[in-house]
Amino acid sequence: xxxxxxLALDDRLGAAPFLRHALRKAFPDHWSFMLGEVAAYCFVFxxxxxxxxxxxxxxxxHHAIYHGHAVPSLDGRAVSDxxxxxxxxxxxxxxxxxxxxxxxxxxxxxxxxxxxxxxxVFFTGAxxxxxxxxxLIGLTLLLLVMGDGFTGYSLPDDQLSGAxxxxxxxxxxxxxVIGSWxxxxxxxxxxxxxEMTNRLYAIHxxxxxxxxxxxxxxxxxxxxxxxxxxxPGKRQRENNVVGSPLWPTYAVKxxxxxAATFGVLLLxxxxxxxxxVWQYGPYDPWTVASPAQPDWYVGWLDGALxxxxxxxxxLGRHTISALLWPGIVLPGCxxxxxxxxxxxxxxxxxxxxxxxxxQFPWQxxxxxxxxxxxxxxxxxxxxxxxxxxxxxxxxxxxxxxxxFYHIAVWxxxxxxxxxxWRVCVELQARHAYEEDHPSxxxxxxxxxxxxxxxxxxxx
Amino acid sequence: MIALLAAAFATVAALAPPPALTAxxxxxxxxxxxxxxxxxxxxxxxxxDRVKVGGDxxxxxxxxxxxxxxxxxxYGPGLSASGAADLDFQLSTxxxxxxxxxxEPMRGPPSFPRAQIDAIVAYxxxxxxxxxDIPSVHASADLTRGRKIFEENCQACHxxxxxxxxxGFGWLAPAVLQSTPLQTAEAVRAGPGIMPKFDAHQIPQADxxxxxxxxxxxxxxxxxxxxxxxxxxxxxxxxxxWLIGLGCTVLVMFAVGETLKTTPRV
Numbered sequence: 191x192x193x194x195x196x197l198a199l200d201d202r203l204g205a206a207p208f209l210r211h212a213l214r215k216a217f218p219d220h221w222s223f224m225l226g227e228v229a230a231y232c233f234v235f236x237x238x239x240x241x242x243x244x245x246x247x248x249x250x251x252h253h254a255i256y257h258g259h260a261v262p263s264l265d266g267r268a269v270s271d272x273x274x275x276x277x278x279x280x281x282x283x284x285x286x287x288x289x290x291x292x293x294x295x296x297x298x299x300x301x302x303x304x305x306x307x308x309x310x311v312f313f314t315g316a317x318x319x320x321x322x323x324x325x326l327i328g329l330t331l332l333l334l335v336m337g338d339g340f341t342g343y344s345l346p347d348d349q350l351s352g353a354x355x356x357x358x359x360x361x362x363x364x365x366x367v368i369g370s371w372x373x374x375x376x377x378x379x380x381x382x383x384x385e386m387t388n389r390l391y392a393i394h395x396x397x398x399x400x401x402x403x404x405x406x407x408x409x410x411x412x413x414x415x416x417x418x419x420x421x422p423g424k425r426q427r428e429n430n431v432v433g434s435p436l437w438p439t440y441a442v443k444x445x446x447x448x449a450a451t452f453g454v455l456l457l458x459x460x461x462x463x464x465x466x467v468w469q470y471g472p473y474d475p476w477t478v479a480s481p482a483q484p485d486w487y488v489g490w491l492d493g494a495l496x497x498x499x500x501x502x503x504x505l506g507r508h509t510i511s512a513l514l515w516p517g518i519v520l521p522g523c524x525x526x527x528x529x530x531x532x533x534x535x536x537x538x539x540x541x542x543x544x545x546x547x548x549q550f551p552w553q554x555x556x557x558x559x560x561x562x563x564x565x566x567x568x569x570x571x572x573x574x575x576x577x578x579x580x581x582x583x584x585x586x587x588x589x590x591x592x593x594f595y596h597i598a599v600w601x602x603x604x605x606x607x608x609x610x611w612r613v614c615v616e617l618q619a620r621h622a623y624e625e626d627h628p629s630x631x632x633x634x635x636x637x638x639x640x641x642x643x644x645x646x647x648x649x
Numbered sequence: 650m651i652a653l654l655a656a657a658f659a660t661v662a663a664l665a666p667p668p669a670l671t672a673x674x675x676x677x678x679x680x681x682x683x684x685x686x687x688x689x690x691x692x693x694x695x696x697x698d699r700v701k702v703g704g705d706x707x708x709x710x711x712x713x714x715x716x717x718x719x720x721x722x723x724y725g726p727g728l729s730a731s732g733a734a735d736l737d738f739q740l741s742t743x744x745x746x747x748x749x750x751x752x753e754p755m756r757g758p759p760s761f762p763r764a765q766i767d768a769i770v771a772y773x774x775x776x777x778x779x780x781x782d783i784p785s786v787h788a789s790a791d792l793t794r795g796r797k798i799f800e801e802n803c804q805a806c807h808x809x810x811x812x813x814x815x816x817g818f819g820w821l822a823p824a825v826l827q828s829t830p831l832q833t834a835e836a837v838r839a840g841p842g843i844m845p846k847f848d849a850h851q852i853p854q855a856d857x858x859x860x861x862x863x864x865x866x867x868x869x870x871x872x873x874x875x876x877x878x879x880x881x882x883x884x885x886x887x888x889x890x891w892l893i894g895l896g897c898t899v900l901v902m903f904a905v906g907e908t909l910k911t912t913p914r915v
Binding site for chain 2: 219220221222223224225228260261262263264265266267280281287291294295298299302303306349350421423443446447450451454455458460461462463464465466468469470471474476477478479480481482483484485486489576578579581582585586587588589590
């Protein structure tokens with residue numbers, strides 16, 4: 191059937207040489223190369239489920255009175271049109287709650303898949319020349335996913351949405367010189383403004399998804415052109431690509447993964463509650479509930495706000511807000527370092543070569559320990575962002591826990607990096623030893639009773 | 650990454666048993682046996698008898714920490730500002746008497762039957778306990794009003810879903826899910842522990858009735874979305890996304906992909 195389709199296309203477009211080449215493209219077989227595919231399938235799923243939600247969602251901050259028997263405690267309550275429409279999607283629309291919850295779960299999985307994919311690329315050195323461009327695009331995709339997640343979290347206008355937006359606005363205000371203009375421009379006035387939901391909506395469903403789609407296309411096109419990297423092996427060399435052909439072997443594997451991704455998202459959407467906005471209630475600017483957390487991919491920024499020192503600087507009539515350091519400078523430095531890493535590493539190692547073969551993490555202790563430190567740092571910030579939930583769980587004082595994280599955020603990453611470094615060095619030594627002492631030996635018993643060790647040459 | 654996952658496992662392990670608060674409450678009440686009941690009071694004895702019975706109970710169970718003249722001791726506060734609402738709340742929710750002085754009282758089964766609680770309350774009030782009296786609670790159908798009162802006054806500490814949260818310096822704002830309507834009203838008026846008092850100027854009687862009716866609905870949360878993971882909010886959701894969402898897809902990757910069978914020489 192595929193053959194007939196290819197022939198039909200070739201008759202009309204002369205596409206056979208391209209298709210023959212494309213369908214036989216080799217994909218590496220190692221499982222970790224599929225993490226990025228989960229992210230791509232998440233993008234497909236989130237666009238499809240989001241499209242369904244746009245049929246019913248009202249991106250409007252105008253006042254509405256909610257009437258519904260589903261939530262007796264909100265019947266007759268003055269709420270925003272956006273919140274009322276999310277209640278209707280969740281409680282009255284066919285499959286509305288299933289799709290809304292699956293959409294939200296997809297956002298959480300999307301970010302997790304992107305980050306684990308990037309960890310694979312980072313720790314194996316896949317970003318090295320000639321693939322630095324795709325590393326930059328990938329980092330930008332991560333930022334876009336976080337941005338789209340946060341704007342989506344902000345749309346329902348429930349209590350958590352409003353609290354998160356208020357924090358985002360405060361961080362925008364903390365930027366020196368342009369901060370207040372930027373915040374007023376973005377929110378269309380002060381906070382909360384009637385324009386805000388509208389603008390977030392345009393960003394959430396139009397600008398960021400378009401940018402995501404375009405950059406994902408570019409990401410894959412570059413990958414297609416440059417071909418995959420691969421782990422070194424007996425057959426894998428710098429000048430070849432070993433793997434399964436796209437059709438039929440790899441396509442079937444990939445479709446299985448797509449089915450699994452969609453399946454787990456729909457199962458979560460149907461069975462596990464996420465963001466029950468009818469329980470949280472509508473956002474009133476003068477109320478806030480405790481505990482209140484953002485979605486996990488923004489949680490590390492919340493944690494940064496919680497552990498940051500109160501360094502406000504007063505310069506005459508001007509004040510530099512204490513929010514600037516954790517809200518802008520810290521994520522800026524972290525992402526700046528990640529953007530610059532391919533060149534930083536190249537500068538240190540004086541490596542200007544092309545690399546088609548990957549490295550194992552232990553082969554590059556510097557990179558591995560930096561990656562471990564960065565991930566541990568973000569992880570500690572993420573934990574610090576839920577310190578109040580942990581304090582309740584473990585029955586300790588939240589102040590003591592906050593102090594613990596104040597210190598741990600700076601102490602744990604270097605310790606983890608040192609451990610990673612040591613493990614890499616030990617593994618290097620072990621591999622060098624095995625190189626010098628081939629393990630294949632033959633024991634020969636001599637006639638007089640002793641044993642003799644004879645190495646077998648490795649093939 | 651490893652640190653993240655380890656922390657995730659630890660938190661899930663801690664979250665998995667029934668809601669954390671009940672577990673915490675039971676550890677304090679299960680550790681040592683409660684003080685024995687002295688006797689079973691006859692139904693509604695005359696007032697003077699009640700005060701006398703209450704005095705006997707006070708002398709056995711309360712005097713050590715609160716003092717012989719309700720003046721307080723190093724182990725516990727004075728009771729001169731405690732009215733019937735506060736006393737009845739503390740005793741009927743099992744918070745008093747404390748097993749270990751100067752620890753945070755936690756909800757548990759009450760140590761005394763109803764008549765003995767009334768007797769202790771009568772004794773303390775007749776000996777100078779001066780604070781809000783036991784409030785009256787009327788049925789109310791105005792859940793919308795009650796929810797608004799809850800959102801404006803209560804959820805900052807007790808959480809939007811009433812599951813409780815930390816209140817700082819080791820104190821806990823407890824879950825309100827197990828409270829009876831009367832206990833909720835008593836807590837509002839008396840402000841037990843570090844909770845503020847809300848008098849009739851702040852929350853008028855009709856609002857109190859609506860609030861109590863709304864709080865009474867919280868122990869049957871509308872979890873129509875499915876399993877709620879102890880209402881842990883985005884923290885629990887993040888754990889599930891990593892462990893179940895990414896976990897399942899990685900298992901499929903293992904199934905269809907390959908692993909490095911031999912470590913190649915480099």
